[in-house]
Amino acid sequence: MNTTLFYLAFLLLSxxxxxxxxxxxxxxxxxxxxxxxxxxLPQYTTDIEHFSDRFRALVQAHQTQLPSPLPxxxxxxxxxxxxxxxxxxxxxxxxxxxxxxxxxxxxxIVCSAPVFIxxxxxxxxxxxxxxxxxxxxxxxxxGCEVGQWAHADASLHLQRGCSGxxxxxxxxxxxxxxxxxxxxxxAPSISFGGDATVEPERESHALVDASFERxxxxxxxxxxxxxxxxxxxxxxxxxxxxxxVVTGRLLIGAGTEILGDVKARDGIVMGxxxxxxxxxxxxxxxxxxxxxxxxxxxxxESGILLGAGxxxxxxxxxTTVSAETIMAEAGARAHxxxxxxxxxxxxxxxxxxxxxxFH
Amino acid sequence: xxxxxxxxxxxxxxxLTAARGLPWRTCVAAAAAMGGSAAAWAALLPLPARxxxxxxxxxxxxxxxxxxxxxxxxxxxxxxxxMMVYAARHGLLTxxxxxxxxxxxxxxxxxxxxPLVTVFIAAHNEEKVIAGCLQALLNTNYPLERLKxxxxxxxxxxxxxxxxxxxxxxxxxxxxPFHRTKGKPGKAAALKDALQxxxxxxxxxxxxxxxxxxxxxxxxxxxxxxxxxxAVMGRVVPVNTGVNLLTRMLDLERSGGYQVDQxxxxxxxxxxxxxxxxxxxxxSAVAAVGxxxxxxxxxxxxxxxxxxxxxxxxxxxxRSECYEEVPQDWPVRIKQIKRWAKGHNQVMxxxxxxxxxxxxxxxxxxxxxxxxxxxxALPPLLLVGWLLAIGLYFFNAGDMLTGLISVFALxxxxxxxxxxxxxxxAVAVLLDGKRRRLRLLPLxxxxxxxxxxxxxxxxxxxxxxxxxxxxxxxxKTVRYRQPSVEQ
Numbered sequence: 001m002n003t004t005l006f007y008l009a010f011l012l013l014s015x016x017x018x019x020x021x022x023x024x025x026x027x028x029x030x031x032x033x034x035x036x037x038x039x040x041l042p043q044y045t046t047d048i049e050h051f052s053d054r055f056r057a058l059v060q061a062h063q064t065q066l067p068s069p070l071p072x073x074x075x076x077x078x079x080x081x082x083x084x085x086x087x088x089x090x091x092x093x094x095x096x097x098x099x100x101x102x103x104x105x106x107x108x109i110v111c112s113a114p115v116f117i118x119x120x121x122x123x124x125x126x127x128x129x130x131x132x133x134x135x136x137x138x139x140x141x142x143g144c145e146v147g148q149w150a151h152a153d154a155s156l157h158l159q160r161g162c163s164g165x166x167x168x169x170x171x172x173x174x175x176x177x178x179x180x181x182x183x184x185x186x187a188p189s190i191s192f193g194g195d196a197t198v199e200p201e202r203e204s205h206a207l208v209d210a211s212f213e214r215x216x217x218x219x220x221x222x223x224x225x226x227x228x229x230x231x232x233x234x235x236x237x238x239x240x241x242x243x244x245v246v247t248g249r250l251l252i253g254a255g256t257e258i259l260g261d262v263k264a265r266d267g268i269v270m271g272x273x274x275x276x277x278x279x280x281x282x283x284x285x286x287x288x289x290x291x292x293x294x295x296x297x298x299x300x301e302s303g304i305l306l307g308a309g310x311x312x313x314x315x316x317x318x319t320t321v322s323a324e325t326i327m328a329e330a331g332a333r334a335h336x337x338x339x340x341x342x343x344x345x346x347x348x349x350x351x352x353x354x355x356x357x358f359h
Numbered sequence: 360x361x362x363x364x365x366x367x368x369x370x371x372x373x374x375l376t377a378a379r380g381l382p383w384r385t386c387v388a389a390a391a392a393m394g395g396s397a398a399a400w401a402a403l404l405p406l407p408a409r410x411x412x413x414x415x416x417x418x419x420x421x422x423x424x425x426x427x428x429x430x431x432x433x434x435x436x437x438x439x440x441x442m443m444v445y446a447a448r449h450g451l452l453t454x455x456x457x458x459x460x461x462x463x464x465x466x467x468x469x470x471x472x473x474p475l476v477t478v479f480i481a482a483h484n485e486e487k488v489i490a491g492c493l494q495a496l497l498n499t500n501y502p503l504e505r506l507k508x509x510x511x512x513x514x515x516x517x518x519x520x521x522x523x524x525x526x527x528x529x530x531x532x533x534x535x536p537f538h539r540t541k542g543k544p545g546k547a548a549a550l551k552d553a554l555q556x557x558x559x560x561x562x563x564x565x566x567x568x569x570x571x572x573x574x575x576x577x578x579x580x581x582x583x584x585x586x587x588x589x590a591v592m593g594r595v596v597p598v599n600t601g602v603n604l605l606t607r608m609l610d611l612e613r614s615g616g617y618q619v620d621q622x623x624x625x626x627x628x629x630x631x632x633x634x635x636x637x638x639x640x641x642x643s644a645v646a647a648v649g650x651x652x653x654x655x656x657x658x659x660x661x662x663x664x665x666x667x668x669x670x671x672x673x674x675x676x677x678r679s680e681c682y683e684e685v686p687q688d689w690p691v692r693i694k695q696i697k698r699w700a701k702g703h704n705q706v707m708x709x710x711x712x713x714x715x716x717x718x719x720x721x722x723x724x725x726x727x728x729x730x731x732x733x734x735x736a737l738p739p740l741l742l743v744g745w746l747l748a749i750g751l752y753f754f755n756a757g758d759m760l761t762g763l764i765s766v767f768a769l770x771x772x773x774x775x776x777x778x779x780x781x782x783x784x785a786v787a788v789l790l791d792g793k794r795r796r797l798r799l800l801p802l803x804x805x806x807x808x809x810x811x812x813x814x815x816x817x818x819x820x821x822x823x824x825x826x827x828x829x830x831x832x833x834x835k836t837v838r839y840r841q842p843s844v845e846q
Contacts, residue, residue: 024798034795035601037610040572040680186470219670222647225586227670243586245670261586279471279584283464297468297584313470322467336470 055133059098059116079113102136120154138170156187178330182344186337188315192306192346193330207239207257221245224260232264236271243278252276254289270294272307286323296320296336306332308349428754431747438744445737448730449780452623457786462626466678468581473505475559476580480510481546481636485567486517488684492567493526497533501576507558510567512538513549519567546635547658551651554642563639568684570598571637578679579639589644589671590633590663592621593679602687607799608806609685609692614791615784621675629727630667631675635659636683644671657702664710667728670719689809696810697817700735704821707732738814 028034059078081088081099093113102119109123114131121134125141130148132138137154140146142161149167150156156170160177168174168182173189176182212218212226215234219227225243232246236253243260244250250264254271260278262268267284270276275293280286286300291309296319298304298312304323306312308331313319318336326344328334338344478496482489489510496508510523520538527534537553550564561583565571575593582591594617600610625631633640635658645651648665655661663673686692714720714728781800788797823829 018801021801025801028795028798029604029802032601032607034793034798035607037598037600037682038596038614038680038791038793040596040682221670222643224643227587245587261584263585263587279586281464281585281587295472297471297581299464299468299584301462301464317472318470319472320468320470322464337467339467341467 055096055114055116055131058096059133114148121152125159176346178346178348180346182338182340182346184337184339185334185344188318188335190334190336190338192328192332192334193348195331207237207255210235210238210240212240212242212244231266234258249284250282267302290329297322299323303327305329306334308332311335424754428751431751435744435747435751438740438747441737441740442744445730445734446780448727449620449783452627453619453780453783453786455623455626456619456790459623459626461622462628463676463678465581465585465674466578466676468584469577471581471584473502473577473580474561474583475505475507476501476561476563476576476639477507477509477557477559478563478565478576479550479553479557480508480565480567481513481549482510482515482519482523482567483513483546483549484515484517484519486515486519486522488568489519489522490526491570492565493523493534495570495572496565496576497530498573499571499576500573501580503533505559506533506576508534509537509553509556510534511549511553512536513546514539514541514544543653545653545656547651547655547661548653550658551653554645554651557642560642561639562642564636565681566636566683569595569637570682572681575637575679575681578676579637582674582676583639583641585672585674587670587672588641588674589648589666590640590673591638592631592633592673592675593637593681594618594621594675594677595634595637595683596680597685598682599684599687604799604802605689605692605806606685606687607796608803611784611788611796611799611803612806613685614787614793615780618677618787618790619783622677624727625675625677627723627727628721629724630663630731631673632731633659633663633666633673637679637681640666641671655702655705656698657706660703660706661709664706664714664728664732667720667724668710668713668717693809693813696813697820700814700817701821703732703735704818707736735814736818738811739818741811742815 077095079093079095079097081097081103090109090111093111096114096116097111099115099117099119099121102121103117104120104122105124105127107124109127109129111129114133115121115129117132117134117136117138119134120136120139121132122139123129123141123144126143127141128145128147129150130146132146132150132152134152134154136152138150138152138156140150140158140162142159144158145163145165146168147165149169150164151167151169153171155173155175156168157175158164158168158177158180161179162176163181164176164183164185165181166183168185168187170187172187173191174185174187175191176185176193178193212228213220215226215228215232217228217230219229221227225245227245227247229247231248231250232244233251234240234253234256237255238253239257239259241259244258244262246262246264247266248264249266250262250268252258252262252268252270252274255273256271257275258277261281262276262278263281265283268280268282268286270280270286270288270292272289273291274289277295279297279299280288280294281297281299283301285302285305286298287305288294288298288307288310290307292307293310294312295317296313298319298321300323302323303325304321304327306321306326306328308329310329310332312321312333313335315335319334320337320339321334322337322339322341324340324342326338326340328338328344328346330346330348480489480492480496493508493510499506510526512520512523523534523536523538527536535556537556539549539552542548542552554562561580563576563579579591579593582588595613597606597610597613599606601607621631623629638659640662644666645662648662648669648671652658652661666673686695711729711732714732715725717725720728781803784803785797785800788794788800
C-alpha cells in the first residue's frame with residue numbers, strides 16, 4: 001500500500017512539474033510574443049570610423065537642412081560655438097557642438113558632448129573629450145583624454161601621457177608620444193613616440209637561401225606550408241620561401257627573411273632586422289625586436305611588443321595589428337589598424353621595464 | 360531432491376531481489392548458505408511468506424537467462440555512462456561559454472592585403488532565393504578586384520539559370536557562372552567540379568538562400584592569414600523564425616549549436632566544425648588532404664575531419680553571422696536531419712579510428728572530435744537503452760532501481776539531446792538577448808523525440824544501404840522564400 005502511494009505521489013509530482021513547465025510554453029505557442037529573427041546587421045563592419053562617419057553625416061544633414069540620413073538623434077540637437085570661445089562653458093554642453101572655424105583654446109577643456117570642428121583643433125594639456133571630429137588636424141596636449149572617439153581628416157597628434165580610450169582615426173596619420181594609452185587606432189600611418197633611430201644598413205646579398213623542410217621535425221603540409229612540431233629556431237641572416245607553422249615557440253634569427261605567413265602557437269620572438277613578408281600569428285606573446293619588418297597582419301591572442309624602428313605594414317599595403325595588449329616602443333610604426341583589446345601603451349626604452357609585467 | 364532444493368533457493372533469491380533490490384548472484388549465494396529455507400528467510404526478514412509478485416513466483420531465470428540479463432544490465436549501464444559523458448560535455452561547453460575567455464583572434468583584422476577569393480553559391484533549383492544572395496555579395500566591402508563570385512548552378516530545372524545569366528549580363532566580369540548540366544547529383548559533387556574554376560587559394564561557400572552582410576567576407580577570409588587554418592565557419596541565423604512552431608524550435612536549436620557549442624569549442628581549442636556554408640576552405644589544404652570528396656552526404660564534416668587529421672585547424676567566428684532558411688515542415692526537417700545523420704555516420708566510420716590516434720591532435724581535440732563524430736549514433740543507442748531498461752524491468756519486476764533506469768535514461772536524453780542540450784540552448788538564447796522565446800524550451804523535448812526516431816531510422820536505413828549496396832541519395836532542402844524583387 002505504501003509503495004503504491006509512493007508511486008502515485010511520484011507520478012503526480014512528475015505530472016505537476018511537467019504541467020508547470022508547459023504552462024508558459026503553451027501561452028507562448030498560442031500567443032507568440034517573441035518571433036523575430038535575431039538581428040543580423042547587413043551593413044555591419046568593423047570599420048573604426050563608424051562613429052565619426054555617423055556624426056559627420058548628422059552635421060552635414062543639419063547644415064544643409066536636408067533630412068537626416070539617420071533616424072536619431074534629431075538634426076536640431078546641435079549647439080553652435082560662439083565666436084568668443086573664452087566665455088564658453090564647455091562643461092555645460094549637453095548637445096553635440098559645432099564649431100565653424102579652427103579652435104585653439106587657452107585653457108584646458110572638459111566637454112561631455114561630441115565636438116565637430118570646421119578646421120584645426122588644438123587642446124591644452126589635461127583636456128577631456130567624449131568625441132572629436134575635425135576637418136583639419138587635431139593636436140592634443142599632454143595628459144588629454146578622449147573618451148569615445150576622435151577623428152581628424154588631417155593628422156591627429158597626442159602629446160605625452162594622453163589617453164585615447166576607444167577609437168582614434170585619421171585620414172593621414174596618428175602620432176602618439178611616449179606614455180600615451182590607446183585601444184583602437186586607424187590611419188595610413190601610425191607612429192609611436194616619434195622617429196626611431198636610424199636603421200642599420202641591410203646587406204640583402206648576405207642572406208643565405210634556406211628551406212623550412214630541412215629543419216628538424218619539419219612536415220610538409222602543402223606546397224606552401226611547412227609544419228614543425230615543437231619549438232623552432234631559425235638561424236640569422238637566412239631567407240626562407242613559404243609559410244611556416246610551429247606548434248611550440250619560434251625564434252626568428254636577426255636579419256632573417258621569410259617570404260610567407262608564419263604561425264607559432266606558443267609565442268614568437270623576431271630578431272632585430274628580421275622580415276616577414278606575410279602574416280605573423282601566435283596564440284601567445286609576440287616580441288618584435290628593433291627594426292624588424294612585418295607585412296602583416298600581426299595577430300596575437302596575448303600581447304605584442306613592438307621594438308624601436310619596427311614597421312608593420314607599408315603605406316601602400318595597410319594592415320592590422322591585433323592583440324590583448326600592445327606595447328610599442330618609441331620609434332615603432334604601423335600602417336593601417338592597431339587594435340589593443342585591453343590596452344595599448346607607448347613606452348620609451350629605459351623608462352619602464354616592459355617585459356617584467358608583460359605576459 | 361536436488362532440483363527441488365535448487366528451485367527453493369531460486370525462489371528465495373527472487374524474493375530477496377524483489378524485496379531488497381540486492382544483486383541476483385548475491386541472493387542465490389545467500390540462499391544456498393542458509394540452506395534455502397524460505398521459512399528461515401521469512402523469519403529473518405520482514406518478507407511475506409509468499410511473495411505477491413507473480414513474476415517472482417512464476418519465472419526464475421536459469422543460468423543462461425541470468426547471463427543474458429547481466430549482459431543487458433552491463434550494456435544499459437554503459438549506455439547511461441555514454442549519455443552522462445555527453446551531458447557533462449554539454450555542461451562544460453556551456454559553462455565555458457558563460458564564464459570562460461572568448462576567443463575571436465581574427466575578428467579585428469579589418470585592413471590587410473586581402474587575398475584573391477572565390478565565392479561559390481551552391482544552387483539547385485534556387486529561383487526563389489539566388490538573386491538575393493547575388494545582390495548581397497555585390498554589396499560586400501571586400502576589394503572588388505580580389506573577389507570572384509561563382510554561382511554553381513547544379514542541374515537546375517527551374518529558372519535559376521536564366522536569373523544567373525541575367526545578373527551576369529548586368530554585372531559583367533563580377534559574376535562568373537558555372538552551369539553544371541550533368542554529373543553526379545549533390546552539393547558535394549557540384550562543388551568538387553566547381554573547385555576547378557576557383558581562383559586564388561581561398562574559397563568561400565554560401566548556399567543560395569543565404570544573405571551575407573556587407574562585412575562578412577572579410578571576417579570569413581581573415582582567419583586564413585593564419586597559415587595553420589584550413590577551414591573557417593561563421594554563424595547561421597534562421598531568418599524565418601516566426602513562421603511556425605517548428606521554425607521557432609529550430610531557432611532555439613541553432614542558437615545552442617552555434618552561440619554556445621561552436622564558440623565554446625573554439626574557446627577551448629577543440630574541434631570547431633566547418634559547416635559547409637557561411638564558411639570557407641583553403642584550396643591548397645583541401646588538395647593536400649585528398650581533395651574534395653563527392654561520395655559523402657556531409658562533405659563539410661568530411662573535410663573538417665580530414666583537415667584536422669592532417670594537422671590543419673578549423674576556426675569558428677561567432678560574430679560572422681548570416682541568415683538562412685530553416686525547414687518549415689516536419690517532413691522536410693526529418694529529411695534534412697536524416698541526411699545529416701547518414702553523412703555524419705559515414706565520416707565516423709571512415710575516420711573515427713584514425714582520429715583517435717592522430718599525432719597532430721591533442722587529447723582534448725581527439726576526445727571532442729570523437730564525441731562530435733558519435734553524436735548521430737546516440738539516438739539509436741538511446742533507443743536500445745530504453746528497450747534494455749524496459750526488458751530488465753519486466754524480467755526483474757519489483758526491482759525499484761531497475762524500474763527507475765528508464766526514467767534516468769529519459770532524463771539523460773532530456774538533458775543532453777542529440778545536438779544541443781536544454782541548458783546549452785537556454786544559455787545561448789540568453790546570450791542572444793531573447794529571453795521570452797525560452798518559454799518554448801520544454802517543447803524541444805518533442806523535437807528531440809522526433810529527431811530520435813528520425814535519426815534511428817536513418818541509421819537503420821544506412822545499415823541497409825550498406826548491406827544491399829545501395830547508393831546514398833542527396834535530398835535537397837526545400838526553400839520557402841518568395842522570389843526577390845531584384846529578379
